[in-house]
Amino acid sequence: MSRALPFLVALLVLLAWWALSLTQPEILLPGPMQVLEAGWTGRVRLGTGLLNTALSSLGGLAIASGIGLGGATLFLRFSWLERAFYPYALFMQTVPIIAIAPVLVVWLGYGASVALCTAAIVCFFPILSSANAGLSSPSRSEVELLQLYGASWTQTLIKLRLPRALPTVLAGYRSAVGLSVIGAIVGEFVGATGDPVSLGYLVISSSRSADTATTFAAVCASAVLAGILFATVRAIEGWAIGAWHGHS
């Protein structure tokens, strides 16, 4: 029963949406069937847009991973770096991405690079903070155990801290993947030219031409993309830590 609950909720939401759409003009609230129809008609553009937004999200994730994981490792090695830079990393998290995006257009020009950057900026902090917490999570006994056997800093990192950090880091990635899609779409709102087409561009262009059904279809596609990325992280969690994490 508990497994069926999310599907039941989805069904109820769909029904409510459909019922509500009957009372409103299509331009304000298209029904589920109209959205499906718009999605099917524009499936090539929607599919290409989804692919390009996915590339920006994943590219942003890769950049954020490099800086976030590398930064957390440096913070662990040199605590003064953490004291110096962590407050600014936290500050970056509080700056609204929609305010940064136009500046990025000025610096980088129109194109996919803006979306790549906004995706990287929004998902950088969850990766950095989760890696920072995860790398410091081994117990005193675990650290002492390796110290007793003469482990070097690198050995302690590889044999203890990195595996210990995995559950926390992967939990961070669960947030980061969703944020990377949001970041990419915000970047596309501001910086996309429509060539190549992206989900953010489709949302903006269709809403400007009052094609609300296509707007909804693009929004649904972005939710599907975030869902796929989230499910991928869950699968990696199951594979990498499922056998030992959460049992003890």
Add this chain to the structure above:
Amino acid sequence: MYAVRFQDLSFTWPNGEALCSGLDMVVQPGEILALVGPSGCGKSTLLRLAAGLLAPSSGSVERPKGEQAFVFQKPTLLPWRTLQENVALPLELVGRSDPAAVIEVLELVGLAEHATKLPVTLSGGMQMRASLARALVTQPELVLLDEAFSALDGLTRRRLHLAFLEIWRAKGFSVLMVTHDLDEALWLADRVVVLEGPPVRLKQVVQVELDRPRAREQLHTPAFGAQLQGLERLL
């Protein structure tokens, strides 16, 4: 000859609080020495000083060259590693690989058939035995036990005591152990050092008058009862 010697040992915490001042103590080669004392008196910190995990503020902790091992209160097994990988860790860290030695110590603690299992699949007692196997894999001359049996239930603890005494007899290493269980101290040790503090001081050293090899029946003898009462009075 000694396995560990504290000479005029002083240790002060960074906040200025003294753990001990001018402490002298010797662990003889091949003996089991138990440290008992009130909670918070500094027993475990003395063990960390003996292990070299903490450096004395003044005086010295002397150990002859040779392997030493530390067994923590909790098994401290790395959960992502199988038992044999956990046991092999001390060897791995010095660039050695000796699968035969790993299996030998796992056999010694009765866990050879579980070698490829992850710790989460085993009971607390089995995990503690694996932790003991990891301590023994480097053929240590000194084993430090930090309340190593205290997290186990009574029956498992007694069984592990017997297994440990058997291994100790076969291997002949020295043991410095911290415990809050006076029964355990008397049953395992050759000498029991009663501590007081903080700052930690030696209150009395009690020679255990029980024959070796020790057997479960000795726990119920009048001699054991008398020594236990004597220890209880000291605390």
